[in-house]
Amino acid sequence: VYFDALTTQLRPATVLAAIAAGKHIYCEKPVASDLATALELGREARKAGVKNGVVQDKLWLPGLRKLGRLVETGFFGRLLSVRMDFGYWVFDGSEAPSQRPSWNYRKEEGGGIILDMYCHWRYVVNGLFGPIRSVLALEATHIPERVDERGAVYPSYGFDRFARPELHTAGVR
Known part of the structure; x- marks a missing residue:
């Protein structure tokens, strides 16, 4: 393997x-x-x-497992639609080390919020509620600069800024 x-x-x-x-x-x-x-x-x-x-590791997070059990048991009743908001690591690396390596935020190095995180959000929504029917993503610059592992400041480009995707599913399981 x-x-x-x-x-x-x-x-x-x-x-x-x-x-x-x-x-x-x-x-x-x-x-x-x-x-x-x-x-x-x-x-x-x-x-x-x-x-x-x-790798689809987020499905095993305790909070998401609990949510899945609640959905399966009908705790919420008949779900008509679902909206989930997901964030990203918000530290810029200036006061404390960033939680993610700097390449993770840089498109040219294989990172960026949508490329790196959307696949997690998608399989979480699919796994808990069924297929996604529509997607809306909003973007804003909340962290204009980040600090890499060597202490160098680099700009936060459009693809690595904060994104607030909304993943909607209708007629959930």
């Missing part, structure tokens, strides 16, 4: 090499930074006959 936890832009080459070596694949998300590459990785894994999967 090959487990990949590299940055997103490094992932496709290493996953393809592991597939070529006949290894089953378990990797971090997202699988790739674009759909075409992700689909290619899936096709190659299928062609090689190797199993493959992606």
Whole structure:
């Protein structure tokens, strides 16, 4: 089994090499930074006959497990729609070390809030309530600069700012 936890832009080459070596694949998300590459990785894994999967760890968080049990038991009654707000790590790194490595916030290094976090939000909503029917995302700059691991200040670009996605599902389970 090959487990990949590299940055997103490094992932496709290493996953393809592991597939070529006949290894089953378990990797971090997202699988790739674009759909075409992700689909290619899936096709190659299928062609090689190797199993493959992606980390979906948020479903095991205690609060989300409890929410799932409440939904399953009908605690909330008949759910007509769901709206969940998700945040992102808000420390800028100037007063305390950032909770995430700086590449995680930089698109050019394989990061960015939507690329890095949307897949978590999606499988959480799908897992708890069923398929997402519509998406709305709003963006605002609340942290204009961040400080990396070396203490260097870098600007917070549009793709790594605060995002407030709304994931809506209707006619939930």
